Amino acid sequence: MHLLQLAVLLPFIGAVLVPVFYSYMKRLHPGIVALIFPVAAAALLIISRLSGQAESHFAWMPRLGLNLDFNLDGFAFLFTMLITVIGALVIFYSVHYLGRREALGHFYCYLLIFMGAMLGVVLSDNVLSLYMFWELTSISSFLLIAFWNHKEKSIQGALKSMLITVFGGLMLLGGLLTLVSITHTFSIREMLTMTNVIAGSPLFTVALVFILLAAFTKSAQFPFHIWLPDAMEAPTPVSAYLHSATMVKAGIYLVARFTPVFAVAPLWIYAVTFAGAVTLFWASFNAVKQRDLKGVLAYSTVSQLGLMMTLLGIGGISLHYHHDEIFYMSIAACVFHIFNHASFKGALFMVVGIIDHETGTRDLHKLGGLMQVMPITFTAAVIGALSMAGVPPFNGFLSKEMFLSSMFDSSESALFNPVLVFVLLALVIIGSIFTFIYSVKLLKDVFLGERHALPKEAHEAPLAFLASPLILITIVVVTGLIPNILAPMIEAASSAVLNKPVDHLHIAHWHGINPALLTTLTIFVLGTLMVLYFSKWKSVYKLQPEHWTFNTLYQSALKNSEHLSYKINHSVIAGGSRLHLVLIFGTFIVLTALALLFAPTGFGKWQLADIRIYELILVIIILVATYMVVIAKSRIFSIIMLSAIGYSVGLFFVFFNAPDIALTQLTIETISTALFLMCFFHLPKLTLYGETAKFKLHNAAIAILTGLSVIVIGLIAYGHRYYPSINEYYIKNVYELAAGKNMVNVILVDFRGFDTLFESAVLGIAGIGIYTLIKLRYRKDDSNEQTEK
Amino acid sequence: MEIIMIILAGILVAAAVYLILSRSLLRVIIGTSVLTHAVNLLLLSMGGLKTGAIPIYGETVKRYVDPIPQALILTAIVISFAITAFFLVLAFRSYKELGTDNLAEMRGVPDDEQ
Numbered sequence: 062m063h064l065l066q067l068a069v070l071l072p073f074i075g076a077v078l079v080p081v082f083y084s085y086m087k088r089l090h091p092g093i094v095a096l097i098f099p100v101a102a103a104a105l106l107i108i109s110r111l112s113g114q115a116e117s118h119f120a121w122m123p124r125l126g127l128n129l130d131f132n133l134d135g136f137a138f139l140f141t142m143l144i145t146v147i148g149a150l151v152i153f154y155s156v157h158y159l160g161r162r163e164a165l166g167h168f169y170c171y172l173l174i175f176m177g178a179m180l181g182v183v184l185s186d187n188v189l190s191l192y193m194f195w196e197l198t199s200i201s202s203f204l205l206i207a208f209w210n211h212k213e214k215s216i217q218g219a220l221k222s223m224l225i226t227v228f229g230g231l232m233l234l235g236g237l238l239t240l241v242s243i244t245h246t247f248s249i250r251e252m253l254t255m256t257n258v259i260a261g262s263p264l265f266t267v268a269l270v271f272i273l274l275a276a277f278t279k280s281a282q283f284p285f286h287i288w289l290p291d292a293m294e295a296p297t298p299v300s301a302y303l304h305s306a307t308m309v310k311a312g313i314y315l316v317a318r319f320t321p322v323f324a325v326a327p328l329w330i331y332a333v334t335f336a337g338a339v340t341l342f343w344a345s346f347n348a349v350k351q352r353d354l355k356g357v358l359a360y361s362t363v364s365q366l367g368l369m370m371t372l373l374g375i376g377g378i379s380l381h382y383h384h385d386e387i388f389y390m391s392i393a394a395c396v397f398h399i400f401n402h403a404s405f406k407g408a409l410f411m412v413v414g415i416i417d418h419e420t421g422t423r424d425l426h427k428l429g430g431l432m433q434v435m436p437i438t439f440t441a442a443v444i445g446a447l448s449m450a451g452v453p454p455f456n457g458f459l460s461k462e463m464f465l466s467s468m469f470d471s472s473e474s475a476l477f478n479p480v481l482v483f484v485l486l487a488l489v490i491i492g493s494i495f496t497f498i499y500s501v502k503l504l505k506d507v508f509l510g511e512r513h514a515l516p517k518e519a520h521e522a523p524l525a526f527l528a529s530p531l532i533l534i535t536i537v538v539v540t541g542l543i544p545n546i547l548a549p550m551i552e553a554a555s556s557a558v559l560n561k562p563v564d565h566l567h568i569a570h571w572h573g574i575n576p577a578l579l580t581t582l583t584i585f586v587l588g589t590l591m592v593l594y595f596s597k598w599k600s601v602y603k604l605q606p607e608h609w610t611f612n613t614l615y616q617s618a619l620k621n622s623e624h625l626s627y628k629i630n631h632s633v634i635a636g637g638s639r640l641h642l643v644l645i646f647g648t649f650i651v652l653t654a655l656a657l658l659f660a661p662t663g664f665g666k667w668q669l670a671d672i673r674i675y676e677l678i679l680v681i682i683i684l685v686a687t688y689m690v691v692i693a694k695s696r697i698f699s700i701i702m703l704s705a706i707g708y709s710v711g712l713f714f715v716f717f718n719a720p721d722i723a724l725t726q727l728t729i730e731t732i733s734t735a736l737f738l739m740c741f742f743h744l745p746k747l748t749l750y751g752e753t754a755k756f757k758l759h760n761a762a763i764a765i766l767t768g769l770s771v772i773v774i775g776l777i778a779y780g781h782r783y784y785p786s787i788n789e790y791y792i793k794n795v796y797e798l799a800a801g802k803n804m805v806n807v808i809l810v811d812f813r814g815f816d817t818l819f820e821s822a823v824l825g826i827a828g829i830g831i832y833t834l835i836k837l838r839y840r841k842d843d844s845n846e847q848t849e850k
Numbered sequence: 851m852e853i854i855m856i857i858l859a860g861i862l863v864a865a866a867v868y869l870i871l872s873r874s875l876l877r878v879i880i881g882t883s884v885l886t887h888a889v890n891l892l893l894l895s896m897g898g899l900k901t902g903a904i905p906i907y908g909e910t911v912k913r914y915v916d917p918i919p920q921a922l923i924l925t926a927i928v929i930s931f932a933i934t935a936f937f938l939v940l941a942f943r944s945y946k947e948l949g950t951d952n953l954a955e956m957r958g959v960p961d962d963e964q
Binding site for chain 2: 637639642667668669670671672673676683687691703707710713714721722725726729733736741743744745760764765768769771772775778786787788791792796801802804805808809813816817823824830834
């Protein structure tokens with residue numbers, strides 16, 4: 062088995078083994094066992110990267126195009142490292158976070174499924190397997206968010222994230238299949254070589270919109286960001302892993318992966334850039350007003366995802382104008398920030414989890430002055446938050462600098478006119494100021510100030526609990542101080558994104574005095590001032606009315622659609638049989654009318670028989686009897702008129718030389734009449750329920766239109782005979798082949814005897830049915846079904 | 851003659867639909883019977899009412915009327931009779947059980963929500 066396949070398979074094996082193991086070995090925490098799998102997967106991935114075995118192929122359902130083809134390029138390698146390393150750290154952290162009373166078997170099962178699915182997403186070269194793993198991340202994320210399923214809010218949050226991300230997943234399927242239909246290949250790498258074909262296709266925009274919707278919903282871009290803050294009901298290790306480091310970056314991954322295909326279109330660049338910028342601004346603005354620590358981090362994640370999206374948008378320009386190599390920097394910045402964000406945001410989530418665990422609350426208004434009691438946690442939080450705010454010398458500063466200079470560079474492109482550049486810069490700079498504000502305010506509210514009474518007596522967490530965030534913080538510091546150790550990795554990842562080599566990347570703290578540095582300084586100054594005078598301007602947040610949020614919009618959309626479907630169902634299904642009949646007849650009438658309108662055919666050529674006087678008399682009798690039946694107000698009268706119609710029809714059969722059916726009709730009419738009389742003896746008087754004039758008019762209109770449709774269809778059909786009848790055969794052979802003279806009877810029992818067999822069966826079944834209806838009684842109060850004597 | 855027969859069948863269909871749309875179960879059953887007659891007449895007319903001999907084989911006869919629609923109608927009559935009989939008994943039983951033959955009152959189960 063290939064190393065890559067094994068690496069993806071390992072977490073799934075773990076998902077099966079860990080719960081089994083846990084049920085036999087209760088004393089050993091299953092998290093320790095679960096730790097083996099990400100570590101082993103990481104080792105396998107590094108080995109296969111170093112040894113150059115970067116591709117694997119497994120034909121699963123080759124006829125459908127569904128193969129497990131994995132490709133470990135630089136970009137995928139970056140992601141797999143984030144997934145496995147942070148996965149291992151999160152699992153180690155969760156060993157201390159989750160007590161033994163929790164359903165630990167379930168937790169590690171879901172977490173490992175998620176890990177495997179995420180590895181599958183970033184490694185897949187086959188679009189169908191990409192989609193499969195993508196949905197698997199949605200499902201396992203749903204299970205993890207609802208891990209504490211006794212809490213109403215967890216279920217709500219899980220449902221919301223499920224609905225939004227699965228909507229996006231279906232969009233992804235649509236987009237990928239559109240691409241498949243354009244390129245006739247299921248391989249992403251082959252698609253990347255066919256960019257001209259794709260760009261020339263009329264379905265190009267459709268695929269583009271689908272893929273963007275998928276990426277925006279998964280990566281919580283405006284206005285689909287609403288699921289992420291609600292997903293904070295998950296246990297904190299889950300939030301740290303899924304909702305900061307890995308899953309939410311799947312959308313970023315998707316956009317980056319398909320940038321070489323779609324970035325030739327200005328629509329893609331505008332959409333990605335501005336969706337990102339608006340998300341960056343809106344989420345960082347909202348993060349400041351959160352009271353819940355995890356809420357701050359959730360909005361902060363959304364805003365940082367917006368930042369990455371903006372960078373990808375600007376980076377796409379480099380494919381638009383082939384000579385513009387300055388935009389390579391933008392892609393490198395994005396890749397660098399993916400790494401940085403995963404490190405500091407993972408650490409911050411874990412820190413928040415520790416604070417929650419040791420103090421019993423995450424409410425910013427209740428916390429304060431924890432600096433002295435939790436010094437190690439404090440140090441980690443300071444480094445994480447300052448990196449997030451973009452303060453030197455941490456890695457957040459570096460990627461923020463690169464980000465800002467990319468934004469200034471956007472004015473170099475012909476795609477961006479001064480107005481767009483101004484809007485873009487305004488959004489990202491204001492967004493960055495708010496990022497600074499919430500990062501600093503978080504530190505200030507939690508660790509400075511005076512201490513309040515807390516649910517638990519606060520004290521420093523055990524070292525094993527602190528280990529994971531400290532490792533991540535170490536990464537933050539190290540990559541902040543010597544960023545160029547990452548340069549080969551970033552170069553490889555950027556080259557993979559752009560599908561062309563990006564090299565000679567040099568990341569440095571000091572680029573000289575340039576606009577980006579000046580902007581950063583402005584952000585620090587303004588941000589510090591705004592934090593200090595927060596109470597002066599916090600009424601800004603009251604400008605947005607309480608109910609005018611995207612959440613309310615989502616909730617009301619959900620509620621209204623449920624209500625609407627209920628109403629439609631209720632009115633149609635519970636409308637009674639009459640409504641259904643009206644709908645059926647109405648459809649018949651409308652379809653006939655449409656057919657006549659859009660495919661008009663003349664009445665054709667009629668071959669008519671002569672009219673004889675006694676036939677006319679019979680027609681008049683039937684008409685009168687029909688009228689009588691319709692207006693009849695008593696049972697007997699209507700039955701008699703009905704049998705008058707029946708006998709007249711029998712007489713018609715006599716006139717039209719059909720002795721057998723005449724005989725049958727007369728006999729059956731007699732029996733039916735007797736039956737009617739017998740039953741009606743038991744039935745109530747004929748009552749005309751609710752026969753108002755309006756009711757009658759409606760019915761009459763439908764009835765007349767139906768009758769007219771039948772007449773028109775009949776006349777048209779009669780006028781068009783394209784083939785002679787096959788009756789010649791029967792007439793010729795009735796005596797020679799079947800030895801009978803009565804043609805109707807021979808047809809019934811010889812030529813087409815099967816019809817007769819089953820017609821007899823119908824009669825028999827009706828008889829049995831009638832018998833059981835009368836004999837078999839079942840009452841609700843009987844305990845068993847039984848026959849009533 | 852065929853035109854008259856087709857129009858007659860159409861009128862019978864209209865009467866049948868009118869009866870079926872009413873709220874009394876009895877009238878619905880009568881309506882279905884009328885519909886049967888309409889359809890049988892239509893079947894016969896569409897086969898052509900050209901005058902010919904009764905479809906019983908004889909040495910001297912040149913033209914017969916079409917025997918196929920007749921065979922079809924014969925089958926249809928029997929089947930519709932079976933169904934009418936069953937329907938009548940069903941109406942009888944439902945009246946005994948439910949105490950009404952008003953279709954507007956025979957309305958399903960109570961709502962499962964709201």
